[in-house]
Amino acid sequence: MKSSPKKIRPAQKQEQQPGVEDKMQPKPDAIPEDRQRKLENKVAIITGGDSGIGKAVALLFAKEGANIVLSYLNEDVDAKKTMELIKQYGGEVLVIRGDISDEAHCKDIVAQTIKKFKRLDIVVNNAAVQFPQESLEKISAKQLHKTFETNIYPHFYLTKAALKHLKQGASIxxxxxxxxxxxxxxxxxxxxxxxxxxxxxxxxxxxxxxxxIRVNGVAPGPIWTPLIPATFDAEKVAEFGSDTPLQRAGEPSEVAPSYLFLASEDSSYMTGQVLHPNGGEIINS
Structure with missing residues (x-):
């Protein structure tokens, strides 16, 4: 037999729609929370945080009071510049270089985070690669492994390592x-x-x-990041994003607020969901 639903409010009934809020017990909470900065003193790990979407998320999180652990592969110049910008917003930052397709490295990211900040509140699994091919036959086993090892395996590795440190209210x-x-x-x-x-x-x-612990996602459309000129030829880069309803590629700064929403208490009643900053393309989610 299924267990009965939990009674979390006193039994009550009103006879007329749409109803009277003043008669409700307890009354619905409609008062905005008074928070000057949405992520004050939170600690966030962001993979691929040196540039692109990861960079924009790191800067916005720092502006909202978070301390940042910036994970990146080998883009040292970009990582250093992003670190300096984070500090300008007053946030502390830990920069960690390495390959997140290695589970041991993901464990080390979490270990270094806890050693420095003594806590972990937000995990942003963001880093990815892409290698265009015109047909399935041209996707080699080597490429297939590289794509999966970079794009999805680290979600498991890093999140698994982080879980024992995440408390109620944390966000992935x-x-x-x-x-x-x-x-x-x-x-x-x-x-x-x-x-x-x-x-x-x-x-x-x-x-x-x-x-x-809430888990959500962001599904960007075409966004102007270093991955684009590193992926496509010059002609395709020149037209990148022009086929969206808004007829342009998005900027990382236009995507970052989706992450802030999901990281903060503003989205406290959302889990298992995906936001779609994609230039207006209607998709079946």
Whole structure:
């Protein structure tokens, strides 16, 4: 037999719609919380935080009071500049260089975070790679492994290492993609990893709901990041994003507020969901 639903409010009934709030016990909470900065004293790990979306998220989080652990592969110049900007917002920052496809490195990121900050509140799984191919036959086993090892495995590695340090109210945010929903004929392996991330978000959110840890995702459309000129030829880069309803690529700063919303108490009643800053493309979520 199924257990009865928990009675979390006194039994009550009103006879007329739409109802009278003043008669309700307790009354609905509609008062905005008085918070000057939404992430004051929080600690956030952000993978791929040296540039692009990760950089924009790191800077916005720092502006809202968070301390940042910036994970990156080998882009030293970008990482240093982002670190300096974070400090300008008054946030402390720990920069960690290395390959997140290595589980041991992911464990070390968490260990260094706890050693420096003594806490962890937010995990942003963001780093990714993509390698266009015109057909499935051209996707080598080597490329397939590289894409999956970079794009989805670290979500498991880093989150698993972080879980024992995350408390009620913590937030896990994963970067998926519009390609997870509509597919991509020339990014089959990439889109497949992004679809896996959606399933990861939905499954992990159900697993952690009782602990009060929220898991959500962001599915950007075409965003102007270093990954784009590193992926496509010059002609495609020049037209990148022009096929969206808004007829342009988005900026990382236009995506970062989605992460802030999901990291903060503003989204306290959201878990297992994905936000879609994608330039207006209607997708089946």
């Amino acid at each position: 945010i994963c970067t998926t993609s519009v390609t997870a929903y509509r597919g991509s004929h020339h990014l089959i392996d990439y889109a497949s990893t992004k679809g896996a991330i959606v399933a990861f978000v939905r499954s992990l959110s159900a697993s952690l709901a009782e602990k009060g």
